[in-house]
Amino acid sequence: MDNSEDDMEDDETEWKSSFTDSAPPSSATTTTAAAAAAAGSNLSKIPTPAHRVIVHFDLDCFYAQVEMIRNPALRDVPLGIQQKNIIVTCNYVAREQGLTKLMSITDAMEKCPQMVLVKGEDLTHYREMSYKVTELLLSYCPLVERLGFDENYMDITEIVETRLAQTLESNSYSFKGHVYNHFSAETKAADHPRLALGSYIAAELREVIHSKLGLTGCAGVATNKLLAKLVSGTFKPNQQTTLLPENVSDIMGCLSSLRKLPGVGHQTTKRLQALGLVSLKDLQQFPLTDLVREFGGPSAQRLKNLVLGVDDSPVTPTGAPQSLSDEDSFKKISSTKGVLEKIQELLNSLVGRMHKDGRQPQTFRLTVRKYSATNKWFSRESRQCPIPNHIGQKITSGSSDDAVAQLVPLAMKLFHKVVDTSAAFHLTLLNVCFSNLQTRGPAASGKGSITSFFSHSTSPTKTQILSSQSQDDSSRSGESHHTDHRFSTHSMITQHTSQKTVTTKSPSSSEAALRGFKKKQSTVVPREGPQLRKVTCSTVGSDPDDTNNTVTHRLPPNVDPEVFRLLPEEIQKELLSPAYANSLTSSLMATSSLSASVTVTDMPQISENTSLQCLPPSTLVPQSLSESQNVTDRKEAVNRFVPSDRATTVNNQRPRDTSSASVENMMEEGRLSFPQSSDCEFPVNVDPEVFSELPPSVQRELMSEWKQQKLVLKIPALRKPGKSLMTKDKKEKAGKSSQANNLLNYFKPS
DNA sequence: TAGGCGAGCG
DNA sequence: CGCTCGC
Numbered sequence: 143m144d145n146s147e148d149d150m151e152d153d154e155t156e157w158k159s160s161f162t163d164s165a166p167p168s169s170a171t172t173t174t175a176a177a178a179a180a181a182g183s184n185l186s187k188i189p190t191p192a193h194r195v196i197v198h199f200d201l202d203c204f205y206a207q208v209e210m211i212r213n214p215a216l217r218d219v220p221l222g223i224q225q226k227n228i229i230v231t232c233n234y235v236a237r238e239q240g241l242t243k244l245m246s247i248t249d250a251m252e253k254c255p256q257m258v259l260v261k262g263e264d265l266t267h268y269r270e271m272s273y274k275v276t277e278l279l280l281s282y283c284p285l286v287e288r289l290g291f292d293e294n295y296m297d298i299t300e301i302v303e304t305r306l307a308q309t310l311e312s313n314s315y316s317f318k319g320h321v322y323n324h325f326s327a328e329t330k331a332a333d334h335p336r337l338a339l340g341s342y343i344a345a346e347l348r349e350v351i352h353s354k355l356g357l358t359g360c361a362g363v364a365t366n367k368l369l370a371k372l373v374s375g376t377f378k379p380n381q382q383t384t385l386l387p388e389n390v391s392d393i394m395g396c397l398s399s400l401r402k403l404p405g406v407g408h409q410t411t412k413r414l415q416a417l418g419l420v421s422l423k424d425l426q427q428f429p430l431t432d433l434v435r436e437f438g439g440p441s442a443q444r445l446k447n448l449v450l451g452v453d454d455s456p457v458t459p460t461g462a463p464q465s466l467s468d469e470d471s472f473k474k475i476s477s478t479k480g481v482l483e484k485i486q487e488l489l490n491s492l493v494g495r496m497h498k499d500g501r502q503p504q505t506f507r508l509t510v511r512k513y514s515a516t517n518k519w520f521s522r523e524s525r526q527c528p529i530p531n532h533i534g535q536k537i538t539s540g541s542s543d544d545a546v547a548q549l550v551p552l553a554m555k556l557f558h559k560v561v562d563t564s565a566a567f568h569l570t571l572l573n574v575c576f577s578n579l580q581t582r583g584p585a586a587s588g589k590g591s592i593t594s595f596f597s598h599s600t601s602p603t604k605t606q607i608l609s610s611q612s613q614d615d616s617s618r619s620g621e622s623h624h625t626d627h628r629f630s631t632h633s634m635i636t637q638h639t640s641q642k643t644v645t646t647k648s649p650s651s652s653e654a655a656l657r658g659f660k661k662k663q664s665t666v667v668p669r670e671g672p673q674l675r676k677v678t679c680s681t682v683g684s685d686p687d688d689t690n691n692t693v694t695h696r697l698p699p700n701v702d703p704e705v706f707r708l709l710p711e712e713i714q715k716e717l718l719s720p721a722y723a724n725s726l727t728s729s730l731m732a733t734s735s736l737s738a739s740v741t742v743t744d745m746p747q748i749s750e751n752t753s754l755q756c757l758p759p760s761t762l763v764p765q766s767l768s769e770s771q772n773v774t775d776r777k778e779a780v781n782r783f784v785p786s787d788r789a790t791t792v793n794n795q796r797p798r799d800t801s802s803a804s805v806e807n808m809m810e811e812g813r814l815s816f817p818q819s820s821d822c823e824f825p826v827n828v829d830p831e832v833f834s835e836l837p838p839s840v841q842r843e844l845m846s847e848w849k850q851q852k853l854v855l856k857i858p859a860l861r862k863p864g865k866s867l868m869t870k871d872k873k874e875k876a877g878k879s880s881q882a883n884n885l886l887n888y889f890k891p892s
Numbered sequence: 893t894a895g896g897c898g899a900g901c902g
Numbered sequence: 903c904g905c906t907c908g909c
Binding site for chain 2: 460465466469573
C-alpha cells in the first residue's frame with residue numbers, strides 16, 4: 143500500500159509511453175496557480191507542462207563535512223568517518239586516493255595509510271547540523287521532506303509560480319547549473335520556464351546553505367521526487383543538474399538495474415529477480431497483471447510507474463522525529479550484566495536527548511540482534527511497553543538519573559521477554575527507542591492552552607508539531623542580534639484557514655510553518671486579500687548589494703503601529719525589509735524575540751526592479767552571519783590536529799556527561815540486600831527477578847521511589863520533598879522555555 | 893558489505 | 903512487532 147488511496151493521479155509529464163493514465167487534473171497537491179496556468183495552456187501542448195517543480199538536495203559527504211567544519215585542519219587531509227570497523231563516509235581528498243563509502247578500516251588503511259580517522263558513532267553533531275539544513279530550507283518553503291540526515295526534498299512549485307508571475311520577459315530564461323544531457327540548453331529554457339526558474343532557486347538555496355552553514359551539496363531539479371533524486375547525483379560534488387521532461391527516458395535508461403530505483407531495495411529486487419526481471423526494460427515489458435499477483439495492486443502500479451520515471455508522491459513535510467533511538471553494536475554480549483550495563487549506557491544518552499526534545503515518550507522499545515550461524519546479520523527482535531506517566535515526566539522534567547533508574551527495570555523486563563536467559567545467548571546489538579512522543583500539555587486537561595490548540599486538531603497521533611512557548615530570549619538578548627538571527631526569529635503566521643490567528647514564538651518558527659502547511663497550504667502570503675506585491679530581485683549571487691531595493695518605509699497595513707513601536711529595532715527593520723515581500727521567505731514572517739502579537743496579512747511594498755533570477759541577497763545571506771560563523775569555526779582547533787605518517791585517530795567525542803560516570807560508580811558497589819518487609823513491598827508489576835539484577839543503587843532509588851508513591855497515595859496533597867518549590871505554572875514556563883520541543887532542538891547547539 | 897539512525901506498512 | 907526501505 144504505497145500510496146494509499148490517491149490512485150493514479152499524477153502531475154507527471156508522461157513520457158513517451160502509455161496513455162493509460164486517467165484522471166488528469168483533479169486533486170492538486172500543486173498550486174492553484176499552477177493548475178490554472180496549466181489549464182490555460184493545456185490545449186495547445188500535448189505533453190502538458192510539468193506541474194510540479196521538485197528539488198532534491200544532497201549534501202556532499204555529510205559527516206565528513208561536519209567534521210571538517212568542526213576542525214578545519216581536516217579539510218586538506220584524507221578524512222574518514224569511522225563507525226566501528228568501517229568508514230561510513232570520507233571526504234573528497236580521501237576519495238581521490240581511492241577510498242569509498244562503507245569501506246572496511248583495514249581496506250582503507252591499505253589504500254591510504256595517511257588517512258585521518260574520526261569516530262562517527264555519536265551522531266549528535268551530524269543530527270544537529272542536519273536539522274539546521276532542513277530548518278533553513280523550511281524558512282523558504284514549507285514543503286521540505288527529509289530523507290536521512292543529508293538529503294532533503296523540496297517542492298518549490300509555489301515559489302516558481304510566484305516568480306513566474308512576476309517575470310516579464312519570457313525569453314530571458316536560462317538554466318543555472320547543468321542540464322541533463324544538454325550542454326547548452328539556453329534554447330530549451332523558454333520551453334521549460336518553471337524548471338529553469340527552479341534551477342535558479344535551487345542554486346540560491348545551495349548558496350544559502352553554504353553561506354549560512356558552510357556546507358556544500360548537490361541538487362537535482364525535476365518534476366517529481368524520483369527524477370529529482372536520480373538527477374541530483376549526476377554531477378558530483380557541489381553541483382546541480384536539471385532534468386527536462388524530454389530527457390526522462392535518457393536518465394531512466396542509464397539505470398543498470400531495478401535495484402537503482404529508489405524504493406526498490408534488496409528484498410524487492412530479489413522478488414523481481416525471481417520473476418526474471420532485472421533491467422528496467424524487463425519490468426516495463428512485464429504484464430501488470432502478473433506483477434499485481436506478486437506484489438499486490440498498489441505496489442505493482444508503483445513499480446510500473448517508477449520504471450517510467452513517474453512518481454506522484456508528494457513532498458511530505460517531515461516535521462519533528464517520531465521516535466528517538468540509540469543503539470550500539472558489538473561483537474558479543476552474553477551475560478545479563480553485560481546487557482544491563484549496555485542498556486544503562488544507551489538509556490543515559492537517549493534520556494538526555496529526549497529531555498532536550500521536550501516531548502514525553504509514551505512507549506519504550508528494546509531491540510536486540512541475536513547472533514546465529516544462519517541469519518548471521520539482520521533479523522532484529524524487539525519488545526515494547528508503555529511508559530508509566532511518572533517516569534515519562536521525569537524525562538521531560540529533567541530528572542534524568544531518576545528516569546534512567548526507572549527505565550532500566552522496564553528495559554530488563556523487555557529483555558527477558560525477548561531473550562531466554564536460561565539458555566546461552568549471544569547478542570550483537572542493543573537498541574533503545576522512545577516513540578509515541580507527545581507534546582507536554584499543561585495540566586493534563588490542556589484546555590484552552592495554546593498547546594491544546596496545536597495538538598487537538600485532526601489526528602493527535604500524527605506528526606504533532608509541538609508548540610513552544612517563548613524561548614525567552616529576552617533574558618539572553620541584549621547581545622547582538624546578528625548572531626544566528628534566522629533561527630531565533632519569530633514566525634507570525636496568519637492562518638486564514640482557521641479561526642485563530644497563531645502567533646508563534648521564536649524557536650517554533652519552522653514547526654509553526656509545518657503545522658500551517660500540514661493543514662492546508664500555507665497562506666502565509668495571503669493570496670486573497672490585498673494581493674501579493676511584486677517582489678524585487680537582484681541577480682543571483684552577483685549582487686550582494688541589497689540597497690538597490692527601494693524599501694518603502696511604511697508599515698504593512700495590518701500591523702498595528704502601536705505594537706510595532708514596541709518591537710525591538712531589529713525586528714522593526716525586518717518587518718520593513720524586502721524579505722517580507724519575497725515569496726521565498728514567505729513561509730516565515732520572521733522577527734526576533736517578540737512579546738507582542740502582531741498579525742501580518744500583507745507585505746510591505748517594495749520596488750519593482752525585476753529580474754528573474756533572484757532572491758534579494760539580503761534575505762538570503764545576512765552578511766554578518768556567514769562571516770561570524772566561519773571565522774570562529776576556523777580559528778578554533780587548528781592545532782588539535784596531529785599529523786602523522788600513520789593513520790591518526792582524532793577523537794572528537796565529547797566528554798562524558800556526569801550522569802554516566804555516576805552510573806558506573808553504582809555498578810561497582812556491592813549488591814544491596816533489600817528487605818522483604820512489608821515496608822517495602824514491590825509494586826505488583828515489578829518482577830522480583832528483574833529487580834534483583836539491578837544495581838544496588840538503582841534498587842535503592844526504586845525503593846525510595848515506591849515509598850514516596852505510597853506516601854503520595856496516602857496523602858494525595860503531599861508533594862515530593864526537595865523537588866521544586868515552584869508552582870505548577872512556573873514549572874511549565876520554566877520547562878517550556880528551557881526546551882521547546884520542536885525542530886529547533888535538533889540544531890540548537892547543546 | 894555493516895553502522896546508527898529514521899519512516900511507514902500491515 | 904516484524905519487515906522493508908532509506909541514508
